[in-house]
Every structure is written in structure tokens, then in C-alpha cells.
Amino acid sequence: MTIAAIIVAAGRGTRAGGPIPKQWQMLGGRTILSHTVERFNQCDHCVLVLHPDDFDRAAEFSNCILVAGGATRSESALAGLNALRELAPHKVLIHDAARPLTPKHVINDVISALDIHDGAAPAMAVTDALWRGVDSVVTDTQDRSGLYRAQTPQGFIYTAILNAHETATADAADDVEIARLAGIDVCITQGDEANMKITTPNDFARAEMILRTNMDIRTGNGYDVHAFEDGDHVWLCGVKIPHTKKLKGHSDADVGMHAVTDAIYGALGDGDIGQHFPPTDPQWKGAASHIFLEHACALARERGFTITHVDCTLICERPKIGPHGPSMKAEMARIMGLNPDRVSVKATTSERLGFTGREEGIASIATATLVKL
Numbered sequence: 575m576t577i578a579a580i581i582v583a584a585g586r587g588t589r590a591g592g593p594i595p596k597q598w599q600m601l602g603g604r605t606i607l608s609h610t611v612e613r614f615n616q617c618d619h620c621v622l623v624l625h626p627d628d629f630d631r632a633a634e635f636s637n638c639i640l641v642a643g644g645a646t647r648s649e650s651a652l653a654g655l656n657a658l659r660e661l662a663p664h665k666v667l668i669h670d671a672a673r674p675l676t677p678k679h680v681i682n683d684v685i686s687a688l689d690i691h692d693g694a695a696p697a698m699a700v701t702d703a704l705w706r707g708v709d710s711v712v713t714d715t716q717d718r719s720g721l722y723r724a725q726t727p728q729g730f731i732y733t734a735i736l737n738a739h740e741t742a743t744a745d746a747a748d749d750v751e752i753a754r755l756a757g758i759d760v761c762i763t764q765g766d767e768a769n770m771k772i773t774t775p776n777d778f779a780r781a782e783m784i785l786r787t788n789m790d791i792r793t794g795n796g797y798d799v800h801a802f803e804d805g806d807h808v809w810l811c812g813v814k815i816p817h818t819k820k821l822k823g824h825s826d827a828d829v830g831m832h833a834v835t836d837a838i839y840g841a842l843g844d845g846d847i848g849q850h851f852p853p854t855d856p857q858w859k860g861a862a863s864h865i866f867l868e869h870a871c872a873l874a875r876e877r878g879f880t881i882t883h884v885d886c887t888l889i890c891e892r893p894k895i896g897p898h899g900p901s902m903k904a905e906m907a908r909i910m911g912l913n914p915d916r917v918s919v920k921a922t923t924s925e926r927l928g929f930t931g932r933e934e935g936i937a938s939i940a941t942a943t944l945v946k947l
């Protein structure tokens with residue numbers, strides 16, 4: 575059952591002002607759009623709907639399907655839905671690029687609600703009194719019971735919302751309005767104040783403050799050693815390298831991947847590979863180490879963390895790592911679902927000192943940085 579995210583980012587941000595549209599302005603050192611897209615990294619596909627003038631800004635989004643939006647938000651949402659026709663996901667989440675701080679629990683609640691409903695969207699119950707006013711004078715009061723402030727992502731069964739958008743005859747504020755016009759029932763899930771939409775100039779400072787307050791940044795380290803034994807190849811960071819010996823271990827003994835995996839468990843405060851995959855358990859004998867790394871990454875995602883960077887150092891005299899560095903980096907990035915520029919694999923000798931210097935084995939140390947908004 576696949577899930578796709580559509581990030582509508584084709585607006586011009588006229589109310590927010592600034593030299594460039596708001597989604598391309600910076601928040602905590604990165605573009606707002608980069609934060610937004612990262613929030614949806616658990617989805618199988620991500621469609622980014624851009625203004626035709628903005629495609630040359632989008633180089634960092636090579637993992638997304640890029641399509642041109644329309645003159646209204648609804649037209650942009652339909653362009654995103656059309657781009658998914660062949661992939662035909664089961665669920666689709668339509669989200670404003672202008673909401674960069676959506677907590678994972680908000681996204682997960684929408685996804686879960688779609689198991690029961692054809693539509694689901696987060697909202698906040700209105701808690702302030704509501705007035706009508708003219709020329710700064712209160713002219714009436716409004717009962718607030720049953721009123722909500724709508725947020726995104728607005729999630730739907732793909733075929734249902736595609737059909738609703740195709741048959742819509744008028745513009746609408748959001749996809750929930752379009753869905754309801756087509757008779758789709760939409761469940762309200764819990765929104766979050768952090769899921770604010772950057773709309774006016776003051777919202778940039780508010781978003782910076784939420785980002786600083788809510789961000790949970792963790793660093794974990796990992797260290798692993800495997801001894802050599804007779805053999806003709808070693809596995810290092812997911813790459814098979816011909817060698818005069820092999821590494822001894824219960825699994826494939828990929829010492830680099832083990833150090834990175836332990837660094838992720840370390841950042842989560844959740845033990846190490848030995849605890850999750852006991853060496854006494856015969857089912858892990860000869861196991862490919864990507865199973866362990868994928869498990870650690872899934873655990874991080876489940877707990878709402880994004881892995882923002884990993885750095886791994888292999889310590890050995892031989893085999894020479896340099897020629898294999900780029901494929902190791904690419905393979906590690908692929909397994910973790912990260913951009914290769916967030917993965918570092920490097921190597922050093924120990925100047926012929928110690929057990930690595932005597933070529934009795936290979937050691938590896940790694941660091942992982944995890945962030946939760």
C-alpha cells in the first residue's frame with residue numbers, strides 16, 4: 575500500500591513579502607521548502623508542484639517528481655495528482671509548502687485515519703472568542719463551538735480525490751472543500767500549533783522560534799571491530815571488496831555498516847546491534863548487514879527523527895578504501911534513504927600501529943546526527 579506526498583509550492587507568497595517567494599526563503603539555515611519536503615520522507619513518492627519560474631532553484635529535490643503548478647492552489651493540487659496517475663498510490667497527502675514545521679505525529683495521524691476514512695485532515699479547535707468587526711469596532715459575536723482552523727497535510731484515498739478534483743467546477747480554499755463537494759467524508763485529526771502556515775512577514779520569526787524550541791537534535795557514536803580470517807573478500811559499507819582475507823563475524827561482518835547502525839541506535843538511546851539482533855540467535859548467522867541498518871533507520875523514523883548526517887571512518891592498512899569510497903557512500907545513502915551529500919565514508923591507517931596496523935582486523939567509528947522537529 576503506497577503513500578505519496580504532494581507539496582504544493584507554486585504560489586508567489588505575496589502576503590509574506592520578501593525578495594523571493596516565501597517557500598524559497600531561509601529558515602534555520604535551509605530553505606522553507608527543504609524543511610517541508612523532509613517532513614514527508616517516510617512517503618514512497620513525493621511530488622513537488624512548482625511555479626514554472628522556480629525549476630532552476632530545485633536542484634536539491636532530485637528525489638521528488640517535479641511538476642508545474644497552476645494559477646490557483648486547486649490547479650496546483652490537480653497538477654500534482656495528475657503526476658501520480660501511473661504510480662497510482664493508495665493514499666495521497668496534499669500539503670502546503672508554506673507549512674515547514676509539521677510534526678510527524680500530525681502526518682502519521684492523517685495516514686492512519688485513511689485506513690477508515692476516504693479523507694482526513696488536521697485541524698485545531700478554535701479556542702478564542704470570535705467577533706465580527708467593521709472599521710476596528712466589534713459589530714457581532716460568533717459562536718465558536720464546532721469551529722476548527724484547518725491545516726495540512728490533507729490526506730485522501732488517491733482515486734477518490736483525483737476524481738473529486740477532476741469534477742470540481744469552482745475554486746476552493748483547500749482539498750477538503752473539494753473532497754466534500756464530491757461527497758467524500760473527511761475525518762478531523764489533531765493539528766498542532768507548530769504546523770503553522772507562513773503567511774505574513776511576522777510568521778518567519780515565529781517559525782524560527784518554534785524551530786529552535788521544538789528541535790530535538792541527537793548525536794550518537796558507534797565503534798566496531800572485526801578480526802580477519804582466511805577468505806577472499808570483505809564487505810565494507812555495503813560494498814564487496816576482493817581481498818586476501820575476510821572479516822570474521824556472525825553476520826557478514828560489515829564493520830563500517832555496524833558502526834553506523836550503532837551510532838543511530840546510540841542517538842536514539844536504544845542499545846546496540848547486539849541487543850536488537852543477538853549473535854546467539856541463529857537466524858542472523860551470515861545476515862547481510864543492511865538488515866540491521868534498515869532496522870535502525872526505521873526505528874528513527876518511527877520515533878519522528880530524521881537522520882540528517884552520518885560520518886563513518888574505516889581504520890585499516892588494507893584493503894585500500896579510496897577507490898571504493900564513492901560506491902560505499904552511494905550504497906549507504908541508498909540503504910538509509912538519504913541524499914549522498916548527507917553521508918560521509920572515509921578511511922585512515924593506524925600508521926602500522928596496533929591490531930589494525932598489524933592487519934589483524936579492521937575497526938570503524940561512526941557518528942550519526944538525528945533531528946526531530
Ligand SMILES: Nc1ccn([C@@H]2O[C@H](COP(=O)(O)OP(=O)(O)OP(=O)(O)O)[C@@H](O)[C@H]2O)c(=O)n1
Nearest residue numbers: 582583584585586587588589645646650671672
Ligand atoms: N497557484 C498556487 C497558489 C498557492 N500554492 C501553494 O499553496 C500553499 C498555500 O497557499 P498560500 O499560503 O496562500 O501561498 P501563496 O499563494 O504563495 O501566498 P499568497 O496568497 O500570500 O500569495 C502554498 O504552499 C503555495 O505555494 C500553489 O501551489 N499554487
Ligand SMILES: C[C@](O)(CO)[C@H](O)COP(=O)(O)O
Nearest residue numbers: 670724725726747748749771
Ligand atoms: C489549505 C490551507 O492551508 C488550509 O488552512 C489554506 O486554506 C491555504 O492557504 P490560503 O491562505 O487559504 O490561501
